[in-house]
Amino acid sequence: xxxxxxxxxxxxxxxxxxxxxxxxxxxxxxxxxxxxxxxxxxxxxxxxxxxxxxxxxxxxxxxxxxxxxxxxxxxxxxxxxxxxxxxxxxxxxxxxxxxxxxxxxxxxxxxxxxxxxxxxxxxxxxxxxxxxxxxxxxxxxxxxxxxxxxxxxxxxxxxxxxxxxxxxxxxxxxxxxxxxxxxxxxxxxxxxxxxxxxxxxxxxxxxxxxxxxxxxxxxxxxxxxxxxxxxxxxxxxxxxxxxxxxxxxxxxxxxxxxxxxxxxxxxxxxxxxxxxxxxxxxxxxxxxxxxxxxxxxxxxxxxxxxxxxxxxxxxxxxxxxxxxx
Numbered sequence: 269x270x271x272x273x274x275x276x277x278x279x280x281x282x283x284x285x286x287x288x289x290x291x292x293x294x295x296x297x298x299x300x301x302x303x304x305x306x307x308x309x310x311x312x313x314x315x316x317x318x319x320x321x322x323x324x325x326x327x328x329x330x331x332x333x334x335x336x337x338x339x340x341x342x343x344x345x346x347x348x349x350x351x352x353x354x355x356x357x358x359x360x361x362x363x364x365x366x367x368x369x370x371x372x373x374x375x376x377x378x379x380x381x382x383x384x385x386x387x388x389x390x391x392x393x394x395x396x397x398x399x400x401x402x403x404x405x406x407x408x409x410x411x412x413x414x415x416x417x418x419x420x421x422x423x424x425x426x427x428x429x430x431x432x433x434x435x436x437x438x439x440x441x442x443x444x445x446x447x448x449x450x451x452x453x454x455x456x457x458x459x460x461x462x463x464x465x466x467x468x469x470x471x472x473x474x475x476x477x478x479x480x481x482x483x484x485x486x487x488x489x490x491x492x493x494x495x496x497x498x499x500x501x502x503x504x505x506x507x508x509x510x511x512x513x514x515x516x517x518x519x520x521x522x523x524x525x526x527x528x529x530x531x532x533x534x535x536x537x538x539x540x541x542x543x544x545x546x547x548x549x550x551x552x553x554x555x556x557x558x559x560x561x562x563x564x565x566x567x568x569x570x571x572x573x574x575x576x577x578x579x580x581x582x583x584x585x586x587x588x589x590x591x592x593x
Contacts, residue, residue, distance in 0.1 A: 275334035283331040304341035336565025339556035364433035367549035369423035397543040420564025
């Protein structure tokens with residue numbers, strides 16, 4: 269953080285620099301007054317069940333209250349308020365959103381980073397996750413309007429903006445999550461599913477993205493521990509580094525045929541590098557998510573659109589001081 273993030277700085281940003289038009293492009297003007305918002309204000313007090321008649325009111329509220337964190341939620345049949353809380357009014361729709369946080373990989377990060385800390389090595393886990401989910405949503409489900417945002421601190425949010433997804437109920441959202449999920453109870457037992465043969469696109473994607481990164485980040489010694497001969501381990505790593513394209517066929521050609529070794533290797537690949545998703549954010553139709561282009565109250569960084577996840581690194585994201593210059 270460049271300097272202290274004061275209420276005055278926050279207010280100035282929301283009054284003069286917050287790109288309200290870009291934010292509205294995310295959620296649209298339709299049913300705006302029935303959209304729920306949530307905020308962290310004052311001494312880290314979280315408030316929700318808030319709605320606004322128009323965007324002018326929204327900006328004024330955020331500037332006047334110097335909101336530390338801003339969140340946007342679902343649309344309801346009525347305007348959410350203190351007297352009409354979301355638990356008592358009918359849900360209408362909510363965007364389909366993925367939440368990926370680096371700390372969800374804490375049990376398998378080998379670089380020494382934990383919690384909110386990160387480095388280029390472990391940030392690649394987030395990059396692979398974004399690439400994997402984005403490709404899966406486009407190729408396996410046919411979605412086309414997908415935008416990824418930096419959260420402002422340690423992760424990214426994926427907004428699937430295809431209109432059809434807005435009306436997905438919890439069961440439909442869970443069904444898509446289940447298709448993607450291969451690490452279960454990820455903070456405890458970390459039960460791992462085998463790479464599926466029946467879901468060919470997903471299986472091939474695991475090899476082309478996840479297995480490739482695993483092998484690129486492996487040492488000869490780590491492959492030897494799995495049961496691969498030292499000379500073969502060296503050859504595998506070299507082949508991956510020099511292959512212009514890497515897919516399931518390439519993987520099958522370079523990995524030993526011993527089934528025990530292959531099973532152990534695939535288990536390690538899934539355990540160490542497969543996407544870990546905050547399921548509650550995606551499945552909960554009444555969840556609030558960080559407002560695009562808003563300030564992260566702990567870092568001062570902005571929740572901006574990520575144009576190319578392969579080259580994006582959190583330290584390069586703009587912050588409120590940049591915006592106010």
